Amino acid sequence: MKKSRSARKTYLRFSSGDEALSTLGEELLKKYPDMLEKVERFHRTDKAIRRKAEPVLELFPYDWEDPEYFMEGVMHCVRGNYLGALGVFSDLMDRQPKAYPVYHMLGYVCGSMGKYKMEADYYRKALKLKPDAVQVYYDLAIACWLMGKEQKAFAAMKDSVGRVQDFNVADHWLTYASDNLGRYIDPDTLAEKEEGEKVRCQAQAYYMLGHAFVEFGLNAEARTAFKNAVRVQPKFADAYFELGALHIKKLRNKDRRKKYLEEAERLYVQRGDLLRASMAQQLNQSRDEAPEEEDSAEEWMKEGLRLQTLGLYQRAVDAYKMAISFEPQFLDAYYNMGIAYGSLEEQGMDTIVSAIGAFKQSIRIKPDFVHAYIALSAAYLRRGEHREVIAVLEKALEIDPENYNVYYYLGTAYRSEGQLDLALDMFERGVFLAPDSLQVRFSLGLVCMDCGEHESARDAFLEVLRIKPDFPDAHYLLGYLYREVFGVEEPAAAHLRKAEKLYAKLKDHERVEKIQQLLNATHE
Structure with a gap:
């Protein structure tokens, strides 16, 4: 009599095309030698297990050759049988190499085993096949964070919000996956893994999600995400801090601001982080009342740079404003605030006017700060104000006639204005100063084409390929x-x-x- 699909022993089958998966299987067998016996006991069809697994089919629609086989792999996940899940999914990867849910689930299983780099790699493979699979971004963010790659973690969460700006979509997946897909089940005891791991990961996911919503100006959604972070992990000081910061000007509730920031301050003191405790205290009071430490402006400046490095530009702007409140003529704070506003503009926020204002103030504070002139010209260029670009950069040339970026932006403005001879002259000067600048070489090629100088254009593009093949x-x-x-x-x-x-x-x-x-x- 032929065995049904569900009766097959699939947990020992691994793809011959992926040695890493085979190695993972061997590691599991060594670590849990009695796993197979336990799996056999729990392998029988279980309606409750199937009910937990079925939502995956709805969340990740795909034209399966055999949907029951995929379900078998998901049910292994639900049981915490990582070995069986690896066997099914690696086999499916060979049979249907374009099935993005397989790569997602392979990543999830690898993450369940603590193999976070492999986890992230499989998620990226899934996203190459289906870039709008938003649940993959949530899991990729957690995997990157667990590897200590905070910048990539926040970037993945921002990508998710850029695609779906609905807290409920994220909340559903984060809750469902954490509770049902076996990531936090110990294969040896079938009980929960080390205490707090689930709480730590889920709270961090909500925290990163909150920051992502802030970046897109979705403050009510951000508040809900941060509140979920402290619901899951009640001693999450950073989440309380962000809740308080949101209520300063975005949600404008002074009582809640006070409550959240006082709790953040208390938790920071409790863990010995007196610097952040002081920042929470300063944020919680008006500028006149705020206690000013000797290096307050500098510490807020550092906080802004940290947030900007993580791609959290709106929060970086807020930090720079705090730095300026302590030191009104703080050049670096104004300049970096302009850069952060420019990055928000690139994300689709209407902040370019604010960027221009910040760069202009930088120039007022330090009239010979050439980088502010260049950044201001780039902002004007984005608005299509080419005459303003030319006026700003003519002043910059008086300050630093050897700066190739000045010539690049001047050339770009002149070309946009149809002044091709001047544009050609600017790009040639830029290339002379920076022979390996990709953007200057390429722009030189473009303007040569505009001028009908085809041989020069060809030479310029060949040089571009020398720099970047x-x-x-x-x-x-x-x-x-x-x-x-x-x-x-x-x-x-x-x-x-x-x-x-x-x-x-x-x-x-x-x-x-x-x-x-x-x-x-x-x-x-």
Whole structure:
């Protein structure tokens, strides 16, 4: 009699194409020698286990050849049988290599075993196949945090909010996965793993989610996320601190601000972090009442830089403002605040006017600070105010005539204004000062094309490829020049094919289609 799918012993099967998974299986068997016997006892079909596993099919729709086999792997996860889950999912990876849920679940199993690098790698494979699988970003954020890669962790959580700005979607997955998918089950005892691991990870996930919402100006959602962080982990000082900070100007509830910041201060003192306790106290009082330590401005400046490094630009702005409240002429705080506002603008927030104001104040404080002129010109350029760019940079040239960035932005502004001779002159000067600057070389090639100087354009793009061989735009334009201007088919086709591969990697389907049309025209 043929055995049913659910009766198969799948937990010993590993993909021959992934040695790392086989190694994980061996590690499990060594660590838990009696696991197979225990798995056999719990392997029988269990309606409760299946009910816990079934939501995964709904959350991650895919055209499965055999959905029951995938469910078998998920049910192994629910039981905490990582060995069985690895066997099923590695086998499925061979059978359906484009099934993104398999890579997600493989990552989840690796994370359950403490293999966080492998976990993150599988999540990234899943996202290559389905970039909008938002639940993968939540798990990737936790994996990166567990590896100590905070910047990547916050970036992954920001990516999730950039796709789905609904707290309930995140909350559902974080709660469901933590409670049901076996990550916190010890395979040896079938009880919960080391005390506090689940609490620590779930609270941190909500905390990072709160920061991500702040970045997109979703303050009510951020408050809910931070409140969930302290619900899960009641002594989470940083989450109380962020709740208090939110209520200062975003939600404007003084009583709640006071309550949260006092609790943050108490918890910081309790753990001996007197610096952050002082920051919570300063944040909780008006500027006139706030206790000023000797290095208050500098400490808030450092906090802003820390937050900016993590990609938390809105909170960095708030920290720089606190630094300025203690030192009104704090040049570095104004300059970095402008940079943070510019980064928020790139995320889709309307903050470019604030960036311009911060850079202008930097110049007022230090009129010979050339970096502020360059940053101000970049902000004007983003607004399309080319005459303002030229006026600012003409002053910058008087301060530092050897700064290639000044010539780059001047050249860009002149080109936008249609003053091609001036643009060409600026880019040539920039290249002379910085021969290996990718952006200056490429811009020089573009303006040479505009001027009809095709040989110079070709030379500039070849230099771009010397600096960065995999720069797709340079390959594309070289292919165009060789074919349409010089009439040389062989190098044209080589560069176009290279550009096609690079654009395909970037999922720039429009460019890929244009290149294919050019290549097809070449063969006709």
